[in-house]
Amino acid sequence: MSEPGRPPAEAMTNPRADRVRDVAKLVGRSGRLKRRQFLAEGPQAVREALRAHRECLAAGGTPVVAELYATVECLKRYPELMDAASAPGQRLQVRIASELVLSAMTDTVNPQGILAVCNFVDVPLTEVLAAKPKLIAMLCRVQDPGNAGTVLRAADAAGADAVIFSQSSVDIYNPKAVRSTAGSLFHLPVVLGADVGEVVAAAKAAGVGILAADGYGQLNLDMLQDESAARAFDQEIPDSTYALESPTLWLFGNEAQGLAGEEKALADHRVAVPVYGSAESLNLGTAATVCLYASARAQRRAG
Numbered sequence: 001m002s003e004p005g006r007p008p009a010e011a012m013t014n015p016r017a018d019r020v021r022d023v024a025k026l027v028g029r030s031g032r033l034k035r036r037q038f039l040a041e042g043p044q045a046v047r048e049a050l051r052a053h054r055e056c057l058a059a060g061g062t063p064v065v066a067e068l069y070a071t072v073e074c075l076k077r078y079p080e081l082m083d084a085a086s087a088p089g090q091r092l093q094v095r096i097a098s099e100l101v102l103s104a105m106t107d108t109v110n111p112q113g114i115l116a117v118c119n120f121v122d123v124p125l126t127e128v129l130a131a132k133p134k135l136i137a138m139l140c141r142v143q144d145p146g147n148a149g150t151v152l153r154a155a156d157a158a159g160a161d162a163v164i165f166s167q168s169s170v171d172i173y174n175p176k177a178v179r180s181t182a183g184s185l186f187h188l189p190v191v192l193g194a195d196v197g198e199v200v201a202a203a204k205a206a207g208v209g210i211l212a213a214d215g216y217g218q219l220n221l222d223m224l225q226d227e228s229a230a231r232a233f234d235q236e237i238p239d240s241t242y243a244l245e246s247p248t249l250w251l252f253g254n255e256a257q258g259l260a261g262e263e264k265a266l267a268d269h270r271v272a273v274p275v276y277g278s279a280e281s282l283n284l285g286t287a288a289t290v291c292l293y294a295s296a297r298a299q300r301r302a303g
Helices: 018-027 029-035 043-058 072-077 079-086 099-105 125-130 145-157 175-181 196-205 221-232 261-266 284-302
Strands: 037-041 065-070 094-096 114-119 135-139 162-166 190-194 209-213 248-252 269-272
Touching: 018 029, 018 037, 018 099, 018 114, 029 037, 037 043, 037 175, 043 065, 043 079, 043 114, 043 175, 065 072, 065 079, 065 099, 072 079, 072 094, 079 094, 099 114, 125 162, 125 190, 125 196, 135 145, 135 196, 135 284, 145 162, 145 175, 145 284, 162 196, 190 196, 196 209, 196 248, 196 261, 209 261, 209 284, 221 269, 221 284, 248 261, 248 284
Parallel strands: 065 094, 135 162, 135 248, 162 190, 209 248, 209 269
Antiparallel strands: 037 114, 065 114
């Protein structure tokens, strides 16, 4: 065994080795739940995992990265990854592996040359609300891992404070979902397996308003943005319905059915994103991005 951060003398070349099979079990949900670990693959995901790992250790928290595997070629192409893993205090060992070994560890046909075994990073709802959030996205029964990752990435880009996944939503630690977040999974708090009613009740108690994204909603997102802009310039809005700049939790529904009736009923308002062309509707990722950015812009303007 080499010292932390230094590769061993011999590369891992046997795709049927016990260690390789042990890592490969994390591709499946049961393996992830048993060990509370998941896989982050590729330079971008590993880079963000290492950054989160460093920050957590500096704060006295739980390490994010447990194991790191990479090809010699990848480390030559991205030497900063080896430097990050070898930095003082990281407590990491980089194990050199062949492309064949990495392929056996993951579910991808063409592995990207580096793979991190990470500890679960989700947090409880109480931790999110204790931080006095201004913007939260909640996914209700979202099934597609690509969509889930896209919304999480959009929330990160919009500066949201957290993303919450309801019961029956896809596992965000699914390898495809992790890849689609492009590293954003390591940037903001994530709550998993939450009950929608309990989340809404707790959020309202914390002073957070609830908006449901609904194509047939009574409120129009453009109207809310116009009202917010008018308030920013001290214009009187006699019939204002909802202050978009206020702390807000957005509810986003299933890709095919949208939000269920009982989920819509929990919201303070149902809000539609206007469609000006001939498209029937917007897909989940696009609608969520538009809504989150509308809130983010209103909040920053007010701030």
